[in-house]
Amino acid sequence: MHLSRASTRSLGTGAAGILALVAVWWLAALTVLSGARVPTPDGVLGTAVDAGWGFWSLHFGMTIQEASVGFLYGTLAGLVVASLVLLLPVAEPVLMQVAVMSYCVPLVAIAPVLFIVIGNPDEGARSGTATALAALAVFFTTVVGTVLGLRSADRASLDVVRVFGGGRVRQLQKVQLISALPSILAAMRIGAPAAFLGAILGEYVGGVQRGVALVLKIAQQNVDVEQAWAVGIGCALVAGTVYAVLGLVGRVVTPWSRGATS
Numbered sequence: 001m002h003l004s005r006a007s008t009r010s011l012g013t014g015a016a017g018i019l020a021l022v023a024v025w026w027l028a029a030l031t032v033l034s035g036a037r038v039p040t041p042d043g044v045l046g047t048a049v050d051a052g053w054g055f056w057s058l059h060f061g062m063t064i065q066e067a068s069v070g071f072l073y074g075t076l077a078g079l080v081v082a083s084l085v086l087l088l089p090v091a092e093p094v095l096m097q098v099a100v101m102s103y104c105v106p107l108v109a110i111a112p113v114l115f116i117v118i119g120n121p122d123e124g125a126r127s128g129t130a131t132a133l134a135a136l137a138v139f140f141t142t143v144v145g146t147v148l149g150l151r152s153a154d155r156a157s158l159d160v161v162r163v164f165g166g167g168r169v170r171q172l173q174k175v176q177l178i179s180a181l182p183s184i185l186a187a188m189r190i191g192a193p194a195a196f197l198g199a200i201l202g203e204y205v206g207g208v209q210r211g212v213a214l215v216l217k218i219a220q221q222n223v224d225v226e227q228a229w230a231v232g233i234g235c236a237l238v239a240g241t242v243y244a245v246l247g248l249v250g251r252v253v254t255p256w257s258r259g260a261t262s
Helices: 005-030 041-051 053-087 089-104 107-118 128-151 155-163 168-205 212-221 225-253
Strands: none
Touching (some): 005 041, 041 225, 053 089, 053 225, 107 168, 128 168, 155 168, 168 225, 212 225
């Protein structure tokens, strides 16, 4: 795939920014933050390499699985609720209030409640609490983004469907869902990293035999600074990668949203 000059410049700027950040981190760790338990980049990298790919894939793989399933559930639920808001305007106040409440309740506060209800996962199975929190972290963003996208549909196109005998469902299928695709994908782009964070919070509640939160707990108990930083950087890489991939998907699937011509 040929990269445009703007894309190449953007990639170059991003790479330069990352290198500059690592350089500042390294310098600060050796000077002003030398006594503040801030490891150097080579120390963190060495710890990550020593742990091995099998270790990281085992724990990150479980958390990514929990986040992915929760992301799917939360996105589907958000799409259903947003569609009902358009199809049943009388139910909009109640549905939107539920969405707002799901956003306002802190995940940390509701996590123990969900853990009591769902219980411990089976050995080797994903945590139901982590999956539920991942879904909850995505739900509100998906609802709001989808509703805004559905309401941005071209009025003339909606009128054409109506003239040919189409009702609200047909308008939703033929016009509004297509019009809402950029907003839906943007909401998914924001929600995916949030789902990953929700899964980690769910693992922190307890009952997991593997996962990112378990590694963080062990690192905290052992005061293993390099391990904790390695996990944190790994989480940032996962979230950033998912964010970038969904952004690329959005550019490919909805080229009209950035003014591209077919």
